[in-house]
Amino acid sequence: MTWIFKTGVVNGQEPATTGSTFPNRFTGRQIVVAIGSDTDRPEYRLLDNGLMYYREGSEGGFTQLGQQKKDTTQKVFATLEQECKIRTAKVEKPEKPDVTITWKRAKTEFDVGWEKRNAPEVYERFYDRFMKLFPQKKK
Template sequence: MRLFFVFCLTYLLEISLATAQTPAPAGSTFPNRFTGRQIVVTIGNDTDRPEYRLLDNGLMYYREGSEGGFTQLGQQKKDTTQKVFANLEQTCKIKTTKLEKPENPAVTVTWKRAKTEFAVGWEKRKAPDEYEQFYDQFMELFPKNRKK
């Protein structure tokens, strides 16, 4: 009987140690409450415009309109996600770009982290070269059936 008790106790201890070592996800995975970096691309300026989001944990979201609910579209690999953020932050230099956002932008690219936000928008065919390339590469990450 003692051997059975020792075996059960050892088994429970192993299970509790294994579950204690699994890392808990940091922050919320819901885009509006996510405190890490995220890239938001909106197309057009209508109220039902499509919006694409990439969080720095790799999760991708889509929604129509600024008030609609989010649809999770999958997750990018860590290295792909890091390259996209590096491209926007280092090549496009979104944090220091001085580009006047037009009244009716065709595309707006926004970099967010908590309450900090930097945005660049442009009218059709008037995008800076690096942003046009970034936009094309960013949209390639998303499934074809969610592109407009």
């Protein structure tokens, strides 16, 4: 009886995920920051369940870098959605951007990119805060 109770408590405390926890199959919201426009560019991802990923290039494998707290994750998404207004932003993305920020949910995507720190101020602040979430060695 005690074993059943302990199993129920442990299972009840697991965080709820949306779809897969693998970034390419995750159906919840995610933020992707790609630095550069080359095929081997570094890419940082934050899923709305708090999981953080890194990969080199658009075809490389993902490395999980840890997990952010729920409140931190919610603040990051709120900043991008409400302050930066990424879904309605009218920022022309250059052909070879130095930084691209993408908001994704399932198959819906909105992105903003810029060259040589010519970003709108709100996106530049967002980028700086976002990158501080990730471990230093992967930047």
